[in-house]
Amino acid sequence: MNSGTPVFEFRKVSAYRGGTKVFDGIDLCIERGANTAILGPNGSGKSTLIKLLTREIYSVHSPESSLLVYGRDRWNVEELRSRMGIVSNDLQQDYGRHARGREVILSGYYSSIDIWPHQQFTPVELAQAEALMQELGIADLAERKYGKMSTGQQRRFLLGRALVHAPEALLLDEPTSGLDLSATFQYIDTVRRLMQSGTQLILVTHHLHEIPPEISRVVFIRDGRIVAEGEKSALLTSVRVSALFDCPVEVVERNGFYQAVPGE
Ligand SMILES: Nc1ncnc2c1ncn2[C@@H]1O[C@H](COP(=O)(O)OP(=O)(O)O)[C@@H](O)[C@H]1O
Numbered sequence: 507m508n509s510g511t512p513v514f515e516f517r518k519v520s521a522y523r524g525g526t527k528v529f530d531g532i533d534l535c536i537e538r539g540a541n542t543a544i545l546g547p548n549g550s551g552k553s554t555l556i557k558l559l560t561r562e563i564y565s566v567h568s569p570e571s572s573l574l575v576y577g578r579d580r581w582n583v584e585e586l587r588s589r590m591g592i593v594s595n596d597l598q599q600d601y602g603r604h605a606r607g608r609e610v611i612l613s614g615y616y617s618s619i620d621i622w623p624h625q626q627f628t629p630v631e632l633a634q635a636e637a638l639m640q641e642l643g644i645a646d647l648a649e650r651k652y653g654k655m656s657t658g659q660q661r662r663f664l665l666g667r668a669l670v671h672a673p674e675a676l677l678l679d680e681p682t683s684g685l686d687l688s689a690t691f692q693y694i695d696t697v698r699r700l701m702q703s704g705t706q707l708i709l710v711t712h713h714l715h716e717i718p719p720e721i722s723r724v725v726f727i728r729d730g731r732i733v734a735e736g737e738k739s740a741l742l743t744s745v746r747v748s749a750l751f752d753c754p755v756e757v758v759e760r761n762g763f764y765q766a767v768p769g770e
């Protein structure tokens with residue numbers, strides 16, 4: 507389903523991190539409705555791409571360049587949250603250790619880190635936070651301090667924080683890295699349910715195994731360039747994945763999931 511305005515569209519976008527030019531005129535369009543994985547090795551620019559969307563960094567200004575999010579070149583991050591929920595690894599690192607589980611979820615309403623005395627929550631918002639914790643299987647951790655949760659528990663709370671606005675799209679950065687098998691499977695299962703109920707997933711990763719069957723499009727990124735994009739089945743082949751990661755990889759598919767094993 508490609509309906510109208512893309513989720514985001516980069517046209518000739520250049521961006522620096524410190525003194526490094528990560529993107530030199532990159533073009534990338536993520537259509538509405540297409541569950542997409544952006545796959546690339548370490549250092550290829552995946553986190554930089556997310557930071558451009560969250561405006562933690564800005565692209566180099568030039569007349570031919572534009573970066574549109576839902577068709578707009580000016581957006582504020584708070585406003586965007588209701589359309590696109592973003593869970594990045596940096597957020598997980600930076601989130602306040604002392605906030606309790608319930609407060610992590612509620613902080614989504616203000617896009618804040620922790621909640622603050624001046625912030626008011628309506629009975630509906632409070633009830634939604636409880637319902638989300640139930641749905642994500644973390645209700646028993648509502649009083650637990652964030653700093654005392656496991657990586658997997660923290661990530662579920664941050665997902666809940668992104669979901670308070672019931673966003674149209676979710677952008678997840680390496681969502682299962684650092685999680686054990688059971689936490690990984692649980693997380694993938696939750697994300698699959700969200701896709702099945704109509705949330706668009708945009709997944710940024712270097713792990714093939716976290717690409718669920720519902721993902722239909724794949725974008726390959728390498729050295730700050732989009733090197734391929736298309737249907738998942740055409741891209742996730744041994745030859746193409748080996749070229750992307752610059753090492754011999756055998757790609758194995760099972761039940762709609764993919765794994766990479768060392769190739770010949
Ligand atoms: N703060 C920084 N200062 C300088 N270079 C950086 C900084 N952060 C990232 N880079 C460089 O930018 C490039 C892209 O990094 P990043 O977007 O984090 O890649 P990925 O998320 O795909 O691993 C890498 O070459 C990395 O070394």
Ligand SMILES: [Mg+2]
Pocket residue numbers: 552553554
């Ligand atoms: Mg990264």
